[in-house]
Amino acid sequence: MSVTAAQGFVASGVAAGLKSTGARDVALVVNTGPERVAAGVFTSNRVVAAPVTWSRQVLVDSRVDAVVLNSGGANAATGPDGFLDTHRTAEHVATVLQARGSDVSPGDVAVCSTGLIGVRLPMDALLAGVDDAAASLSAEGGDDAALAIMTTDTVPKTAVAARDGWVVGGMAKGAGMLAPGLATMLCVITTDASVSAERADAALRAATRVTFDRVDSDGCMSTNDTVILLASGATGIVPAPGELEEALTEVCATLARGLVADAEGASHDVAVTVAGATTEAAAEAVARAITRSNLFKAAIFGNDPNWGRIISAAGTVPEEVAPFDAANLDVTVNGVQVCRASGVGEDRSLVDLSGREVLITLDLNAGDASATVWTNDLTHDYVHENSAYSS
């Protein structure tokens, strides 16, 4: 059900010819109210796509009436003309929805695009797709919308968290250019709870910080990453303190885990947990250094519990970022402590890496804080997918 699991939303996903495959490529999500509160988190890349520049502006007043999303083109590095294309798309969505009786203004239409960088969108096809998407809007359209935002994704990613009378639903896309410090993909989340703009913003940031921001599949930060939360207030229910954040985190965690599971060419999903750190930030920094190591990631592909590459990557983190004794590190791979006090531990041949999921714990023995970052292995298929095709 994706984004239409929550009351107060209609959605659709149609094929407009942007994808050469003829698959669905334009999605529309409309908040039918009565409230139209919104919050957004965007890429921290300085090179941002036109739709990110546009949508950031749309979010300034914490109101979004509709989100239009397209695959088949990122509209990034397309200059002022590309920005005009985004503007025109939002105008067109407002016009079409107004013709259908909605009081939507262009300035409240967020736009998301994904696909190849440096190519203009085929605007005739896109605008015709918007017409079609508006005509197809329904309270059961969430799944079609989730299909329409896929690029190299092999499966749509959706999640729903049902609470006492209210619901959070979401959809996301992303299979490459997945990296930290930001949202790392396109994601629309809806709720029929009644929440203030401040609460929506704080809850969304708290949820993404420990979910999407902890995914580092390939270290590459996209120009288009966007997470938008829309709240309709259709149930009239005001969640208790902490409840919204908790439900959002559940939905974001499911979607984030889905991104890792579907990452381009990956054969393992790897959770790197750094424990015994002085602070959560220190733990995260060390975990991220490990998840960025190509040698580590290639070893996991080869089912090799190469703890030397793990502590070697940890050692690249400056002391001021993460204080620890480099001679006192413990590493556990899928339950086997292969490294003890930075030296040889259990026999590495005891480690079973044949499954898809790999759990690694590095204990810094320096404190009580911990953090987990998810990544993937570095595989032949990753190289193939990212060298044989432009994206």
Place this chain on the structure above:
Amino acid sequence: MSVTAAQGFVASGVAAGLKSTGARDVALVVNTGPERVAAGVFTSNRVVAAPVTWSRQVLVDSRVDAVVLNSGGANAATGPDGFLDTHRTAEHVATVLQARGSDVSPGDVAVCSTGLIGVRLPMDALLAGVDDAAASLSAEGGDDAALAIMTTDTVPKTAVAARDGWVVGGMAKGAGMLAPGLATMLCVITTDASVSAERADAALRAATRVTFDRVDSDGCMSTNDTVILLASGATGIVPAPGELEEALTEVCATLARGLVADAEGASHDVAVTVAGATTEAAAEAVARAITRSNLFKAAIFGNDPNWGRIISAAGTVPEEVAPFDAANLDVTVNGVQVCRASGVGEDRSLVDLSGREVLITLDLNAGDASATVWTNDLTHDYVHENSAYSS
């Protein structure tokens, strides 16, 4: 001729059985004087191998009489026992050389090791190899020494810069775990010029900063990287101001370029030049962000001049590190300006990437500083070499 191109040095390289292939694996370089000035640069990784800990201490008084190097084992993550192995190796070198009439003390013997992390060295074989190496020392032994330090290298790396009556010679090894902020491999450089300790140190740091430190093949920083400069003063010639630095830079640049050309599994050597930066540090930071992008590196493997991935990687560098207008970036790939003002430039099909060497220039249009970082493409063979075998 490698390290024995300079007068006042003898060297050797022998097979001690540390490598399963039976190839040479123990090298010895001895400074026969009359001067014994030395300088060293080591990995900035906090997880360092025992020989790095030892050799740093040896370099404190700027005197090194001999360097013993072994492949077939990094002696990293081997705990206190591993350090004792290094200490014992240095003691043995001193004893053997003393027996041959040299006034070498163990505290002036630097030790370098390279190979698998987390495995103890076979000391009996290594010490027997030292005996053999000492017996084989000669003024023509530089090439044998260069062979003995190879691991996954396919060719030995040597370089010589001849000046007016004096010479700088060097050898290096390294084909993986090549990354910045440090020396990134094992390297011994000799000169028969007469230089002070301060001058040797300053010149070595200046030379490595713009050569080895500008190689970022795979983003992975080793635990063992070491560059040692030995000066014998055998010619009695004191280089003019700047001359030593210039000759050292030439030798280091040749060796660094050789490392890139022989990087594990690479099919392209890629020079990423960032121009128009406010400072050299800003240019280097942006260049490094690009050379760390797996998507960029995979695109180069696919002969795809994917400038979108280049400016996307540039955009991840914080504004305070490298000020530039993200909407005004120009990218040239092998002479074709494929991106102009962060938008589409010349037709990307005009770019010829069929050769081994790829020259990329990103102009930030923000100042006059520039920097070049060398990297390699991300290939199937890289994944294969680093997943199928432990290292």
